[in-house]
Amino acid sequence: MAITTPSDIIISSASQLWLPSMAQEPLKTALENANYLMRWHQPPLASVCFTAENALTRSSIYIVPVMPSADALRYSLEHRLVCTNASQSVTVTVDETATYAGAGTSWSNIYSQAVTTSSTAGGLTTHTKSNQPIAATTTALRVTYTAPAAGSRNDHHVLVYPSPSAPSAGIQPSGAVPFDDGLITHGDEAAIHTEWINRCKTTAVAILTDRKQNALSFCQDETNQLHQWNSKGTDFYPLPPGRVWFPNQGPTVTLDLRVLGKVDGGANTDLLRVRQVGVPGAKTVTFNADETIKSGTLEVKLQGSGLMTYADLELAVKRTTGNKTRLMSAMAFWTPGD
Amino acid sequence: MRPIQPRNFYSDDLTAPITGEPTPPASSALLAEADSWPVAVAVTPYVGTAHIFDGLSASGLFDRYLAAVIAPGAIHARAALSRGWATIVNSTGATNYHEMWSSDGGTTGNDVIHTPWHLMQSLSYLPEFEFQYGAADIADSGDGIVDSPTNNLDRQLELQTGSSPYVEPLFVTQAAGFSLVVTDRVADLENL
Numbered sequence: 001m002a003i004t005t006p007s008d009i010i011i012s013s014a015s016q017l018w019l020p021s022m023a024q025e026p027l028k029t030a031l032e033n034a035n036y037l038m039r040w041h042q043p044p045l046a047s048v049c050f051t052a053e054n055a056l057t058r059s060s061i062y063i064v065p066v067m068p069s070a071d072a073l074r075y076s077l078e079h080r081l082v083c084t085n086a087s088q089s090v091t092v093t094v095d096e097t098a099t100y101a102g103a104g105t106s107w108s109n110i111y112s113q114a115v116t117t118s119s120t121a122g123g124l125t126t127h128t129k130s131n132q133p134i135a136a137t138t139t140a141l142r143v144t145y146t147a148p149a150a151g152s153r154n155d156h157h158v159l160v161y162p163s164p165s166a167p168s169a170g171i172q173p174s175g176a177v178p179f180d181d182g183l184i185t186h187g188d189e190a191a192i193h194t195e196w197i198n199r200c201k202t203t204a205v206a207i208l209t210d211r212k213q214n215a216l217s218f219c220q221d222e223t224n225q226l227h228q229w230n231s232k233g234t235d236f237y238p239l240p241p242g243r244v245w246f247p248n249q250g251p252t253v254t255l256d257l258r259v260l261g262k263v264d265g266g267a268n269t270d271l272l273r274v275r276q277v278g279v280p281g282a283k284t285v286t287f288n289a290d291e292t293i294k295s296g297t298l299e300v301k302l303q304g305s306g307l308m309t310y311a312d313l314e315l316a317v318k319r320t321t322g323n324k325t326r327l328m329s330a331m332a333f334w335t336p337g338d
Numbered sequence: 339m340r341p342i343q344p345r346n347f348y349s350d351d352l353t354a355p356i357t358g359e360p361t362p363p364a365s366s367a368l369l370a371e372a373d374s375w376p377v378a379v380a381v382t383p384y385v386g387t388a389h390i391f392d393g394l395s396a397s398g399l400f401d402r403y404l405a406a407v408i409a410p411g412a413i414h415a416r417a418a419l420s421r422g423w424a425t426i427v428n429s430t431g432a433t434n435y436h437e438m439w440s441s442d443g444g445t446t447g448n449d450v451i452h453t454p455w456h457l458m459q460s461l462s463y464l465p466e467f468e469f470q471y472g473a474a475d476i477a478d479s480g481d482g483i484v485d486s487p488t489n490n491l492d493r494q495l496e497l498q499t500g501s502s503p504y505v506e507p508l509f510v511t512q513a514a515g516f517s518l519v520v521t522d523r524v525a526d527l528e529n530l
Contacts, residue, residue: 008501009380009410011527014340017370026369033376042407042503043384049391049516054398078505080403124403126507157389157404159505194362198355200372204379205352213385226392227470240474243418245386245519248344306344307521310418312476313388334385336347 001182005035005166024184027196031179034203038167038176043213045075045134046141046160046331050219053226055084055152061222062155063100064141065258065293065331066134067212069162070173074131076163079143081125083117085151090115092127093144098137100260102291107142110134117148124156131163136173139258139293142222162211174210176203208336215244215255216274216313216332229317230324238316241277245310246334250302253311254338257296260329261289266320272327273316276300289317289325298332340527342411345378381411381527383520386418393513394422394467400511406518410501411530414494414522415440417479419453420515424468433512435492438479441507443496452490453479455512469514476515483522494521501530 010033012026046064068075079092091114095107110132117125134141143158167178177199184196218239220226229237246253261272271289276282279301287294300311313332319325356371384407393402408415419436435452439445454477480492487493497520498504510516524530 009377009530011340011377011501011530012373013528017373018366026373027364030369030373030376033373033380037376037379040502041379043409044387044407047387047389047404047406049389049393049402049404051390051392054396078405080405082401082403126403154398156402159405159407161407161505194355194357194360197357197362197368197372201356201375204375208347208379209352214387215385216388216390218390226395229470232471237471238474239390240420240422240469240472240514241476242388242390242420242515243386243476243478243517244388245383245418245517247383247386247520248346249348250346251348253348307383307523308416308478308519310386310519315390330390336382337350337352338348 001180003035003167003169003178003180004032005039006032009033009036028181028184030200031196034200035167035178037204037207038178039164041207041211042161042163043211044159044161045212045214046158046217047214048217048219049157050155051226052155052221054154056154057147057152059144059146060155062143062219063222063260063329064143064219065260065329066138066141067256067333068134068136068138069210070136071210072133072136073162073164075134075160076128076130077132078159079127080156081145082122082154082156083125083148083151084122085148086119086121088117088148088150090117090148090153091146095142096134096138097140100140100293175206212333212335214331215334216242216330218315218330220328222328225326225328228324228326229319234318234321236273236316236318238314241312241314243310243312246302247307247309250309252299252301253334254297254299255332255334257285257298258293258331259287260293261325261327262291263289264324266323271318271325274298274330275314276311277314278312279303341525342381342523342527343374343378345382381409383409383412386517386519388515388517390515392469394469402510402513405505405507407503408497408506409503411523411527412497412520413499413524414483415497415518415520416481416494418517419477419479419510419513420474421455421477422468422472422474422514424466424472436513437511439509440495440497442498448487448489450490451479451493453477453492467512499524
């Protein structure tokens, strides 16, 4: 008996599918492909290009709202940054919290590591930290980069994606059930029963819908925002829109939104806006900028066709007279099927 | 020959079982349906994340390094590039195109993709980049497939084609937004 997890998706040939032998295949391969998904389905939990001023000589702290797996998976993190001087030490720290509450947030450390940056001045530094558990209850990550001792730093990107260990026995909180070949290896002795057939779908769908996919991202420093919406009038001012691709999906999808902003004074009601642009009747959602992570949903009508099916989304911010509004983070997550 | 069958998860009934029969016969249709689900989830491209960021406000911010996780079966991709601008000025120091590469396609010389910015009356005149308060648009990068370019063409990005996901390093200049879409996949999954 073994739970076999292939490291590559195994493709049964058309002839294997349409002229199946009186044996364990192709069902055994299909079920082991479900095990493969539990280990290797890796859509991005977060993919964020940071917005900050040029040539940072201070630490940066970014709050990244997330919707992690119910299975409390391990995730791998890739950070990209550039320092003007060669071989600097930058400490990368990632924390998690179940509830963001500004300065009063209780953070749990995921990891902290001193990274020696590129040996080339101005060269790209890519720091990868593999297989870090993120709790199912986590609602935000805090990513911190310290200042280099000499020169400056630009923060480019962080990528967070699932990298779980191979599945072990038992039903997972997501609903996925790994396959053990104990019975099917004696396929001529045991019935091909309904549960095996259906498990190919139920486990695949459980993994698909449990691992949310990051559809939209925008993130500024927690305390030193480059853009503060403080110099113009009090209408909404949009950022350039972004195009989200939903290959072969539609005609609509519904996104889960997580938005974090705050004001320096005055009312904070409905100052942050997320909407679709470019289609008639597109929907709009507004959020309060109250220094908590606000949640909502946005149904979008998809444009294009086939692999190039998309929606254009826009973030906008307004302020009240004499005050600043600071948008720190805006994230959208897609659950396939929604 | 086993081509990729696109699956629209929105129109599928994700909760219905494949079969409700207590002792179903091992029919080829039933086995094919069972086999199709894990394969479809594995090879469907992940969502193309729209990254919104300020790559316009200072020359030191023009370059942007990032990466994307690529699902199995991909060959090429295109990008959507968001741009923001204000007035038209003689924008010396900036170029009238986005530079872009994928690590798999090469990062230097003719492998660097050039996707045009707005071109004005004189090629030396460009919109003044503006992230926060400007007008904006989105441009899709080129759709031509030229894997051995002899010039800096506006063409599709090259990806590794494999049977498990991987992280593809990417680069783009002078953008306020970036998203990647897999546009070309293997014709026959049996060749993965």
